[in-house]
Amino acid sequence: MKKRYVMIHDENRCIGCQACNVACRSENSVPEGVTRLQVRVEGPFGEAPDLHFKYHRVSCQQCENAPCVTVCPTGAAYFDDNGIVTINKDKCVGCMYCVAACPYKVRFMNPETKAADKCNFCKDTRLARGEDPACVSVCPTDALTFGDANDVNSEVSKLLNTKISYQDKSHLGTQPRIYRIPTKRGGIQS
Amino acid sequence: MIELDRRSFLKGAGAGGATCALASILPGSLAALEKEPLKALGEEVASICEMCSTRCPIKARVINGKNVYISGNKEAKSFGGKVCARGGAGHDLLYDPQRIVKPLKRVGKRGDGQWAEVSWQEAYELMADKLNTIKKEFGAETVAFSSKKGSLSGHFFHFAKAFGSPNTFTHGSLCPGAYVMASKAMFGTKLKRDLSNAKYIINFGHNLYEGINMSETRNLMKAQADRGAKLVVFEPRFSIVADKADEWHPIRPGTDVAIALAICHVLISDDLHDKAFIDQYVEGFDEFAKEVQHYTPEWAEPITDIKATDIRRIAREIAAEAPHALVDYGHRATFTTEEFEMRRAIFAINVLLGNIERKGGLYLGKKAKTYNKFAGEKVAPTLAKLTVEGMPKPSAKRIDQSDKQYTMTWKNGGIYQSVLEAALNDKPYGLKAWVMARTNPMQTMNDRAKVLAAMKKMEFIVVCDVYISETAAYADLILPESTYLERDEDVADKSGKNPAYYVRQRVVETIGDTKPSWQIFKEAADAMGIGNLFPWQDMETRQFAQLNGDAQELKRLKEKGYLSYGKPLLLREPSLVQAFVEQYPQAKATDADGTYSSQLKFKTPSGKIELSSTQVESFAPGRGVIRYRPVELKQADELYFIQGKVAVHTNGATHNVPMLANLMSDNGLWIHPVTAGKLGIQTGDRIRVTSSVGSEEGSALVTPGIRQDTVFAYMGFGSKTKELVRATGKGIHCGNLLPDRTAPVVGMNLHTTGVKLAKV
Known part of the structure; x- marks a missing residue:
């Protein structure tokens, strides 16, 4: 059976420390000035002392209905066998349609390869070796879980079945494979 | 890049062939070398991080001779194989073009930023000549030695003792010293x-x-x-x-x-x-x-x-x-x-x-000796303490021990900031030289102007570091230490509820002409005529001796990087004591309640x-019983100024590491909306904060996440020397606002003060 790789970001456990950001940069040799992944600590929201921060993971959402793939004129952006939105940099002509089309603003032109770039769950590096993506492997507080949602026994399936989760901008119909467990602070209880 | 006017460039260029002013490339920096691929010393090497003083167990893998991927070492269970942003960015320090990889001698005025590359031999000779002359004329105690804590300070303070000075300091009194001393006063040990x-x-x-x-x-x-x-x-x-x-x-x-x-x-x-x-x-x-x-x-x-x-x-x-x-x-x-x-x-x-x-x-930590005693067998090897015969006993009193109330401080790194009063006002006696290793008092000690004045009064200053830190910028001699990814070091005790050891190992071959500090000070000792007090050949012989010559165990430790022995033991916890007794048949008999309660003793x-x-x-008369005493931390018309740590930087040490500088290079001042509103300040506005000792310009971050009477800044920013290119002039320098005020008994440097805030 094909895999359906998903990632879950638990905003209760995330502390916004950027360990993921740095690990991603190191593993995937992401050049200075561009980024595949960051966590934005937004806020605080609310009235003191009942304040809360929002820990917002900004990275490719691995949409199942990906606008970047739809607009790509050359087929450089495509879904691989396991559904990971992937870039064939040899086919990329640098038109930047995908950069414009991405509702999450997470695609960028790689200044070294001159092709579009973004998170691909470390498929060329760690996933190929059977390891978790870099961000997952270093996360100090275990806020990230990665795995195959088609496998009912996987950690991700268990989490999705037992915790309230949401997807960013789901109203656009992009069907992201990044799920977020909302923070209990600020009113949403899980 | 640094901007320089042509005049100072010419001045620098005129000073000699090997010298240049700060143009785009720092002399002695990695940028001056040809970029070569990293030479890995193994597929994946287990080691110890040094991006902060927690020293987490890590694993490092070299990728394509270009990059190092650092993760945590899963052998250390409570660390979970994880690493933080600073730890993950360690390779970026390794390959930072602004890192110093040649010994440097000051050739202009102190702090002018004019340096000449010198050989290690020349550096050692200069150091030996200056320090031995000062020792002869004024006494060894007039040289202060200060260092980051850990394996470094062990070797470095051995050097200080061999030289004959009692004045050794860690950053304890600027950071974690108080809880350690409070704990020792009550429990006789750290908890x-x-x-x-x-x-x-x-x-x-x-x-x-x-x-x-x-x-x-x-x-x-x-x-x-x-x-x-x-x-x-x-x-x-x-x-x-x-x-x-x-x-x-x-x-x-x-x-x-x-x-x-x-x-x-x-x-x-x-x-x-x-x-x-x-x-x-x-x-x-x-x-x-x-x-x-x-x-x-x-x-x-x-x-x-x-x-x-x-x-x-x-x-x-x-x-x-x-x-x-x-x-x-x-x-x-x-x-x-x-x-x-x-x-x-x-x-x-x-x-x-x-x-x-x-x-x-x-x-209480359960080191091997204690643990084995309870188990009735040798569960874990004890680490041999390597001592040297014939060490001189300094006759002079430490500069921080003239007041009896500070009795506890010297065993805990001393009162670091007492260097200032000694240097400036001869209290209790003067200092002539300052030797530092991986410490940056210009950032971490209070009252930057006073630190600078003290440094200027010194006859000779040596700094061992990886960068020309804000402090190193005022040195006469800079000794470039290898980064932790290029160093082997002593086996370290990491015992918690049960014994554990770990070890720092080289991940890549040394880049440039740097050395580990244990070697630097051993070789400096040779040049100074006290090399006989450094009888070990190299780090491996030391590690071997530490493990009492057990080659097998040393090999295992180096492979795993972290070795844990036995199972967790808390003397008063019935379930843990029961599991312990079941594991070790020779274990000490428990009390009637199934615990070791009666065995719990305090030193x-x-x-x-x-x-x-x-x-x-x-x-400390009046301090025997814990008592409340009111303290005035600010004037009525001032705001409290407080600081704290941020996850992507370590105090005064990492602000120039490219990857981390890119994540955060400025510290906005947190101001409550009501306070900001009264002064017409909005987020992003330039503001000025002024205390009794200094004034800093920065940017405002208006947020409800702070009290109305308080402002906050992350510490370690706003470096003022031009060598630290990525960090200089960015943000608020906390040390420049905090007055040099020392707490009773524990000798801590105070980190809260009053400031006035204005829009620029």
């Missing part, structure tokens, strides 16, 4: 916290989610997220730990001691304290109980701005979870000059809860926990 098993945790601004200590950060999250522990945070700022807490109480800065004492009051007056524990283990309870009679929650309310009803409720809540509940004794001080009382009052709550040597409480004069201490009273 550790079992956060992961605690059901209720009170935290006084110990921001473990930004000042990351991997094992403790994970344990706190585990307690909260997996085990449903309640976390209550008292902190003037809405930090990440405050956000993750169940309750955040914006306390008035520096008044934590009043909350701690009021909680003690409630525990005793409501009869919620563990009387059996106190009878068995505690000395001086009655004096303490009499003193805290006055410290009601109603008394604490106007001091702290925390409602008496909340204090009372929290005291009762934590008592209900005792003994599996703790009050975190913190890390970086110093909120108030009453630091000794504050940390002792926190420990006192833990004592009243009876959580010592219980799950979720505080406990204090009475052998008990000294809630009140006649020993402390003897060297």
Whole structure:
């Protein structure tokens, strides 16, 4: 059976420390000035002392209905066998349609390869070796879980079945494979 | 890149062939070398991080000769194989073009930024000549030695002792010293916290989610997220730990001691304290109980701005979870000059809860010697202490020991800032030279202008570092240390509830002409004629001797990087003692209740926990019993200025590492909307903060996450020397605003002061 790789970001456990950001940069040799992944600590929201921060993971959402793939004129952006939105940099002509089309603003032109770039769950590096993506492997507080949602026994399936989760901008119909467990602070209880 | 006017460039260029002013390439920096591929020393090497002083166990893998991927070492279970942003960016320090890889000699005026590359031989000769001359003319004690703590300081202070100076300092009095001394005064030793098993945790601004200590950060999250522990945070700022807490109480800065004492009051007056524990283990309870009679929650309310009803409720809540509940004794001080009382009052709550040597409480480290004794067999090897015969005994008194109240400080790294008064005002006697290793007092010590003046008065300054730090910029000689990824070091003890060792190993071959500091000071000793006091050949011979010649065990340690022995043991926890006894048939007999309660002894004069201490009273009259004393931290028309740690930087050390500088190079000043509104300040506006000693310009961050009477900045920013290219001139320099004020008994440098705020 094909895999359906998903990632879950638990905003209760995330502390916004950027360990993921740095690990991603190191593993995937992401050049200075561009980024595949960051966590934005937004806020605080609310009235003191009942304040809360929002820990917002900004990275490719691995949409199942990906606008970047739809607009790509050359087929450089495509879904691989396991559904990971992937870039064939040899086919990329640098038109930047995908950069414009991405509702999450997470695609960028790689200044070294001159092709579009973004998170691909470390498929060329760690996933190929059977390891978790870099961000997952270093996360100090275990806020990230990665795995195959088609496998009912996987950690991700268990989490999705037992915790309230949401997807960013789901109203656009992009069907992201990044799920977020909302923070209990600020009113949403899980 | 640095901008330079043509005049100073020409001036620099005229000073000699090997010299140049700060153009685009720093002399002696990595940028001056051809970029070569990294030479890995193994597929994946287990080692120890050095991006902060927590020193987490890591694994490092070289990718395509270009990059190093660093993760945690899974052998160390409580660290979970994880690494923080700083740890993950270690390779970026390794390959930073601005890192120094040749010894440098100052050729212009001090601080002018004109350097000449010299050979190691020349550097050692210069050092030997200057230091030996000063020793001959003024005495060895006129040379101060200061270093980052850890394996480095061991070798470096050995060098200081061999030279004959008693004046050695770590950053203890600028950071974590107070809780260590409070703990030693009460328990005779340092304590550790079992956060992961605690059901209720009170935290006084110990921001473990930004000042990351991997094992403790994970344990706190585990307690909260997996085990449903309640976390209550008292902190003037809405930090990440405050956000993750169940309750955040914006306390008035520096008044934590009043909350701690009021909680003690409630525990005793409501009869919620563990009387059996106190009878068995505690000395001086009655004096303490009499003193805290006055410290009601109603008394604490106007001091702290925390409602008496909340204090009372929290005291009762934590008592209900005792003994599996703790009050975190913190890390970086110093909120108030009453630091000794504050940390002792926190420990006192833990004592009243009876959580010592219980799950979720505080406990004593179990090193091999203790552990083996309980097990009745050799579970873990003991580490041999390598001593050298014939070390000189300095005749001079340390500069921080002329006042008896500071008796406890010298064993805990001394009062670092006493270097300033000694250098500037000959108190108690003058200093002529300062040798430093991986320490940056221009950032971490208070009153930057005073630090600078003290440095300028010195006849000779040597700094061993990886960058031309803000401090190194004023040195006469810079000795470039290899980064931790290029160094082998002594085996280190990492015991917790059971014994553990780990070791730092080289991951890549050394880039450029750098050396590990243990080798630098061994070779310097040779040049100075005291090389006979450094009888070891190299690091491997030392490691071998440390493990008592057990080659097999050393090999295993190097392969795994981290070795843990036995299972966790807490002497008063029945389930752990039972598992321990089952594991080791020769184990000591337990008490009737199935624990080792009767074996729990403390290294204090009475052998008990000294809630009140006649020993402390003897060297610090009036301090035997924990007592509240009001402190003035600011003037009425000023705002409190406080600082803290951020997850992507380490105090005065990492702000020039490219990847981390890119993440954060500036520290905006947190200002409450009401305070900002009165001054017409909006986020992003340029502002000026002025204290009694200095003035800093920065940018405003208007946020409800701070008290109206307080402003906050992350520390370590705003470097003022041009060599630290990525960090210079960005943000607020905290050390330039904090006055040089030393706390009684513990000798800590105060970290809270008053400032005036204005829009620029």
